[in-house]
Amino acid sequence: MFNRQTYQCLKRIAWRECKRLVSRPLYIFAMVGAPLFCYVFFTTLMDEGLPTDLPVGAVDMDDSATSRNLVRNLDAFQQTHIAAHYPSPSEARAAMQRGDIYGFYYIPPRFSEELQANRQPKASFYTNNAYLIAGSLLYRDMKTMSELANGAAGRTVLYAKGATEAQAMAFLQPIVIDTHAIHNPWLNYSVYLCNTILPGILMLLIFMTTVYSIGTEVKERTSHQWLRMGGGSMYVALCGKLLPHTVVFTVMAAFYNAWLYGFLHFPCHGGILPMLLASLLLVLSSQACGVFMIGMLPTLRLGLSFASIWGVLSFSISGFTFPVMAMHPALQALANLFPLRHYYLIYAGQALNGYGMAYTWPSYVALLLFLFLPFLVMNRLKTAMAHYKYIP
Numbered sequence: 001m002f003n004r005q006t007y008q009c010l011k012r013i014a015w016r017e018c019k020r021l022v023s024r025p026l027y028i029f030a031m032v033g034a035p036l037f038c039y040v041f042f043t044t045l046m047d048e049g050l051p052t053d054l055p056v057g058a059v060d061m062d063d064s065a066t067s068r069n070l071v072r073n074l075d076a077f078q079q080t081h082i083a084a085h086y087p088s089p090s091e092a093r094a095a096m097q098r099g100d101i102y103g104f105y106y107i108p109p110r111f112s113e114e115l116q117a118n119r120q121p122k123a124s125f126y127t128n129n130a131y132l133i134a135g136s137l138l139y140r141d142m143k144t145m146s147e148l149a150n151g152a153a154g155r156t157v158l159y160a161k162g163a164t165e166a167q168a169m170a171f172l173q174p175i176v177i178d179t180h181a182i183h184n185p186w187l188n189y190s191v192y193l194c195n196t197i198l199p200g201i202l203m204l205l206i207f208m209t210t211v212y213s214i215g216t217e218v219k220e221r222t223s224h225q226w227l228r229m230g231g232g233s234m235y236v237a238l239c240g241k242l243l244p245h246t247v248v249f250t251v252m253a254a255f256y257n258a259w260l261y262g263f264l265h266f267p268c269h270g271g272i273l274p275m276l277l278a279s280l281l282l283v284l285s286s287q288a289c290g291v292f293m294i295g296m297l298p299t300l301r302l303g304l305s306f307a308s309i310w311g312v313l314s315f316s317i318s319g320f321t322f323p324v325m326a327m328h329p330a331l332q333a334l335a336n337l338f339p340l341r342h343y344y345l346i347y348a349g350q351a352l353n354g355y356g357m358a359y360t361w362p363s364y365v366a367l368l369l370f371l372f373l374p375f376l377v378m379n380r381l382k383t384a385m386a387h388y389k390y391i392p
Helices: 004-023 025-045 065-073 089-099 109-117 134-159 165-172 189-217 223-229 234-263 272-296 302-315 329-337 338-354 357-387
Strands: 054-060 078-085 103-107 125-126
Touching: 004 025, 004 234, 025 125, 025 189, 025 234, 054 065, 054 089, 054 134, 054 272, 054 357, 065 078, 065 089, 065 103, 065 109, 065 134, 078 189, 089 103, 089 125, 103 134, 109 125, 125 234, 134 165, 189 234, 189 272, 189 302, 189 338, 189 357, 223 234, 234 272, 234 357, 272 302, 272 338, 272 357, 302 338, 329 338
Parallel strands: 054 078, 054 103
Antiparallel strands: 103 125
């Protein structure tokens, strides 16, 4: 029951924790310096939305006006830059293996001659998909260029047979596709990635800071003093200790929301208040997970390992890089155990798509359920704080 004595205990422990935070540069770096650096680094890294002028090689074995025009048109694409011409495919492949280029476009000998004779010449392109974004963008550009060249050749043949422009275009493209990218019409990768990477990094730092701050009480043999200040209650001791952390991390979460939606003007169709609420719940649920981690493995080394592994896995399984629905059913179920997954669903539903809270309330509830995790390990954690002895 909360009373004046409990309030005084919370106040003393919170003040003690504040002094520990400001006296150790590691806390300042993990709670303020690292998040701010990551906010600026990732948003400026992708400030243009998509990478441009990715280096590509060209192998033009035909060296005709048609092949040269094909290479020039490919170079005109925004994401593609013909950085070098190679005399053979083997040399271009070697350059790609060295990392000089991300792919190359191969035009075989007699390409123009076979094209004019309607013999279906083959142009080939190769991309290095070890670099996922670069490989995907260049594959799209090269494929588009090949289809345009194919259409241009077909149009020339139709013109030669007496077809009008309207007849030729109706034959080449019987269905005209009108494409509109909703909510992110610029196809800005930064909009898709930074809105989840930044909260994910903050979540990882919360995991590790929470585990470290509790684990060092055992390592430095101050856990008995900490428990006594809490009146022997692990609940009071934890609440007082994590209260300053909550304030600092909530401010950092509010800052990335202001940075993304206020300064950079990223889409936030559902309003800023739902995202601030989601950020607060992410902070609280991440702290709860941190308590659970150190409670399950009440050793500083093992607790930090648990926190780092679980935090890093969150980026892969949350769904913003690879859809969860395409994963194995076991992984789909496992994804619900990561706070970042539910934050991502809130962001995609409210900020990006502009849905109401009626469509995203299960994700809010899921973040709230994480707050019950510390209750599962509270007795185990109290026993560790009271009796465990750190062995270096």
